[in-house]
Amino acid sequence: MENNVENSKVELEVEEDGQVVTPWEVSAKEGGKIDYDKLIDKFGCQRIDSSLIDRFERLTGRPAHVFLRRGVFFAHRDLSEILDAYEKGEKFYLYTGRGPSSEALHLGHLVPFMFTKYLQDAFKVPLVIQLTDDEKCMWKNLSVEESIRLARENAKDIIACGFDASRTFIFTDFNYVGGTFFQNMIRIAKCVTLNKVFGIFGFNNEDHIGKIFFPTTEAAPAFSSSFPHLFSGRDNIRCLIPCAIDQDPYFRMARDVAPRIGYQKPALIESSFFPALQGEAGKMSGSDPNSAINVTDSAKDIKNKVNRYAFSGGQDSVENHRKYGANLEVDIPVKYLGFFLEEDAELEHIKTEYAAGRLLTGEVKKRLIEVLTEMVERHQRARAAVSDEMVDAFMAVRPLPHMFD
Numbered sequence: 001m002e003n004n005v006e007n008s009k010v011e012l013e014v015e016e017d018g019q020v021v022t023p024w025e026v027s028a029k030e031g032g033k034i035d036y037d038k039l040i041d042k043f044g045c046q047r048i049d050s051s052l053i054d055r056f057e058r059l060t061g062r063p064a065h066v067f068l069r070r071g072v073f074f075a076h077r078d079l080s081e082i083l084d085a086y087e088k089g090e091k092f093y094l095y096t097g098r099g100p101s102s103e104a105l106h107l108g109h110l111v112p113f114m115f116t117k118y119l120q121d122a123f124k125v126p127l128v129i130q131l132t133d134d135e136k137c138m139w140k141n142l143s144v145e146e147s148i149r150l151a152r153e154n155a156k157d158i159i160a161c162g163f164d165a166s167r168t169f170i171f172t173d174f175n176y177v178g179g180t181f182f183q184n185m186i187r188i189a190k191c192v193t194l195n196k197v198f199g200i201f202g203f204n205n206e207d208h209i210g211k212i213f214f215p216t217t218e219a220a221p222a223f224s225s226s227f228p229h230l231f232s233g234r235d236n237i238r239c240l241i242p243c244a245i246d247q248d249p250y251f252r253m254a255r256d257v258a259p260r261i262g263y264q265k266p267a268l269i270e271s272s273f274f275p276a277l278q279g280e281a282g283k284m285s286g287s288d289p290n291s292a293i294n295v296t297d298s299a300k301d302i303k304n305k306v307n308r309y310a311f312s313g314g315q316d317s318v319e320n321h322r323k324y325g326a327n328l329e330v331d332i333p334v335k336y337l338g339f340f341l342e343e344d345a346e347l348e349h350i351k352t353e354y355a356a357g358r359l360l361t362g363e364v365k366k367r368l369i370e371v372l373t374e375m376v377e378r379h380q381r382a383r384a385a386v387s388d389e390m391v392d393a394f395m396a397v398r399p400l401p402h403m404f405d
């Protein structure tokens with residue numbers, strides 16, 4: 001039955017609702033917000049409910065991550081099955097990735113990595129991180145050399161998120177594709193027709209053949225036999241993929257193919273998009289420097305960007321604000337605090353006071369600036385401590401004997 005669901009939900013192109021979500025484009029209906037309920041329905045995944053979050057806490061013996069408690073990671077496929085298996089002592093591994101399209105990451109780029117780190121610590125499992133330098137070379141029109149350089153730069157930011165080298169393998173496609181990884185790509189490719197890849201990804205006849213073949217490259221890491229140095233002898237171990245929901249098409253394809261090539265379907269835990277400073281209509285764009293806080297921004301940049309560009313749900317005059325309060329639904333400072341302010345009680349307090357008009361936008365922004373500055377400066381210190389040797393160590397093709405300890 002599930003196969004049918006996955007097969008019937010492959011159409012991704014613009015539909016009547018005017019909302020587009022593909023791995024390359026995220027845009028809501030005319031300036032509106034992304035309708036995540038519709039997306040869940042269209043993609044055929046499930047919502048994460050409170051009982052699933054409770055199970056996370058029970059099984060890991062630690063509080064659920066803020067991103068889970070506050071619904072940033074809101075959708076899944078087969079998460080219960082992974083937790084069932086884990087409860088019985090069965091092993092799994094994590095897989096996530098990044099397309100290295102820019103030098104500086106923005107805060108939205110950190111979200112999946114912060115969450116993946118929590119998952120790695122909570123479950124004590126190995127993690128593979130794919131840097132798709134091939135992908136960005138094809139989609140962003142970067143040269144092969146520049147894509148390779150960016151992948152290495154981005155690896156430093158990823159390592160700075162605190163991953164454990166004894167459980168983490170980072171690889172770039174240009175370096176690693178080959179061996180059983182490539183064999184899996186070909187197994188996958190033989191199961192996916194041109195028609196299907198057009199339907200799932202919205203490609204057309206004008207797209208070059210590199211793009212059409214690429215989905216096999218992002219799907220292959222979902223199968224453990226692609227990493228013989230890690231998993232040889234236990235070739236069909238389960239995979240859990242934390243990612244933003246725009247990556248779902250790749251893994252819908254992988255899940256569809258899995259049983260046909262004798263593998264387990266990967267499970268997914270999926271996030272919503274991190275909103276741009278200007279408002280929630282899409283995800284942040286690397287090409288508009290004022291739409292995002294970058295991890296390279298100075299304290300001064302952060303202050304300026306938040307004060308000048310963060311869309312406010314406050315009223316146009318203090319008088320009106322005191323009278324009507326802020327509209328939290330559209331307020332970006334409150335949304336950002338929802339991602340990065342850890343204390344639930346403080347967040348609730350800010351929301352209540354702001355909605356009642358007792359707190360002003362400027363005061364909320366001030367708190368946000370503190371939180372972001374602290375976080376960005378911490379990241380910058382961690383990144384500065386990542387040496388070339390460390391990058392080589394994370395990328396070395398090596399066994400990880402303690403990855404499940």
Ligand code: TRP
Pocket residue numbers: 023095096097098099130131132135218241242243244247
């Ligand atoms: N395509 C993703 C991007 O552009 C990178 C990526 C590769 C990825 N493999 C992944 C993301 C697995 C999440 C999970 O950023």
